[in-house]
Amino acid sequence: MKEPELHTIKISRTAHYYTTGVPCDTASQVWLVFHGYGQLASRIIRKFDHLDLEHTHVIAPEGLNTFYFKRDPLILGASWMTKHHRLDEINDYIQYIDQLVESLTLRSSQTLNVLGFSQGSATMMRWLDHARPNIAKMVNWAGEFPPDIEYEAFIPYLRTIDKKYYCVGDADEFITPKRVKGISEFIDNTDANIELKKFVGTHEINRELLSDIVNS
Numbered sequence: 723m724k725e726p727e728l729h730t731i732k733i734s735r736t737a738h739y740y741t742t743g744v745p746c747d748t749a750s751q752v753w754l755v756f757h758g759y760g761q762l763a764s765r766i767i768r769k770f771d772h773l774d775l776e777h778t779h780v781i782a783p784e785g786l787n788t789f790y791f792k793r794d795p796l797i798l799g800a801s802w803m804t805k806h807h808r809l810d811e812i813n814d815y816i817q818y819i820d821q822l823v824e825s826l827t828l829r830s831s832q833t834l835n836v837l838g839f840s841q842g843s844a845t846m847m848r849w850l851d852h853a854r855p856n857i858a859k860m861v862n863w864a865g866e867f868p869p870d871i872e873y874e875a876f877i878p879y880l881r882t883i884d885k886k887y888y889c890v891g892d893a894d895e896f897i898t899p900k901r902v903k904g905i906s907e908f909i910d911n912t913d914a915n916i917e918l919k920k921f922v923g924t925h926e927i928n929r930e931l932l933s934d935i936v937n938s
Contacts, residue, residue, distance in 0.1 A: 730810065735786070737783065737784070737786060737818050737822075738763065738783075738784045739763060739781060739782060739783040739784060739822060740763045740764050740767045740781070740782045740784070741767075741779065741780060741781045741782070742767055742770060742771065742775060742779075742780045743770075743773075743775035743776075743777075743778045743779045743780050744775065744776060744777065744778065744779055745779065746779040746781070746826050746828075747827075747829075748779075749777060749778055749779035749832065750777045750778070750831075750832065750833065751777065751778050751779075751832065751833040751834075751835060751858075752778070752779045752780075752781065752826065752828065752832055752833065752834050752835065753770065753778065753779070753780045753781070753835045753836070753837060753936070754781055754782075754783075754823065754834065754835070754836045754837070754846075755767060755770070755780060755781070755782040755836075755837050755838075755839075755842075756782075756783070756802075756836075756837070756838040756839065756842030756843070756845045756846045757782060757784065757785065757800065757839060757842050758839045758840030758841050758842050758864075758865075759799070759801050759802075759840055759841035760791040760799035760800070760801065761799060761800065761839075761840075761842075762784060762788075762798060762799065762800055763782035763783060763784035763800070764782075764784075766782055766839060766842075766927070767780055767782040769927045769929060769932060770932070772929055772933065773932075773933060773936055774936075774937075778936075781822070781826070783818065783819060783822055784800050785800040785801050785802040785803075785815070785845075786800075786802075786811075786814060786815060786818065787800060787801045787802070787803070787804070787811075788800045789801070801841060802815055802841055802842065802844075802845045803815065803845075812848060815845060815849075816848065816849055816852050816853075819845075819849045819853075820849075820852075820853060823853070823855065833857075833858045833859075834855060834856065834857045834858065835857060835858055835859040835860070835861075835936075836850065836857055836859070836860050836861070837860075837861040837863060838861070838862055838863065838865055839863045839864060839865065839927055840863070840864050840865050840896070840925065841865065842865065843862045843863060843864070843865020843866060843867075844865055844866050844867075844868040846860075846862070846865075847862065847865075847866075847867060847868055847871060848868060848870075848871065850876075850879070851871050851872075851876050851879075854879050857883055858883070858884050858885065859883070859884065859885045859886070859887070859935065859938075860880075860883050860885070860886045860887070861886075861887045861888075861889060861935060862886075862887070862888045862889070862916075863888075863889045863890075863927060864889065864890050864891065864894055864896070864897050864925055864926075866905075867905070867908055873912065877912050877913075877914055880912065880914040880916075881913075881914050881915070885917075885935075885938060886914060886915060886916040886917065887916065887917050887918075887919050887935055888905060888909060888916055888917070888918050888919065889919045889920075889921065889927075889928070889931060889935075890902055890905075890918075890919075890920060890921075891920070891921055891922065891923035891924050891925065891926060891928065892920055892921070892922055892923070893922075893923060893924050894923075894924055894925045895924055895925055896925050897925070905918075906918055919931060919935070
């Protein structure tokens with residue numbers, strides 16, 4: 723039997739994102755936040771609701787792939803990619819993020835910061851590698867440093883970012899102590915001054931630590 727042939731076609735589609743805080747054009751600092759696997763942008767952005775939102779604009783794009791994360795009770799989730807047509811999905815979300823950030827029309831006096839949680843960390847890192855934006859803080863929260871990035875070329879850019887953090891809970895069910903050890907060794911080898919921050923907790927964003935980082 724003849725194997726089916728794969729074809730691709732570019733289409734336009736509707737993407738969704740959520741914001742909180744003051745309007746972007748009046749904010750002194752802007753946070754671009756990438757949710758994890760099975761989350762929605764509307765959920766992760768609530769982690770920022772205890773911060774100084776009178777001077778901050780938070781924007782959380784949502785992954786283009788949505789699904790029923792759980793059936794009973796019914797919970798919706800989103801993801802940034804799977805291994806199925808992986809490179810196409812990466813290219814699509816990078817173009818999506820590019821368009822979203824360009825729409826912000828940031829002024830030179832405004833500070834752009836990025837945070838990626840879990841799967842969103844890899845999304846964030848790949849976009850940073852592609853776009854090389856001028857940012858002040860980068861937070862990789864309980865995620866990965868994706869192996870497909872050419873770090874020899876990327877690390878000099880990382881060193882231009884003023885403050886960089888890797889955050890993980892001491893009881894994270896996905897980022898095990900063995901993986902933390904490997905990540906810590908990677909951080910040391912990059913010599914990019916990425917600060918490892920541990921907290922008491924699981925695979926989650928700790929509000930107290932988040933406040934410390936935002937206010938640092």
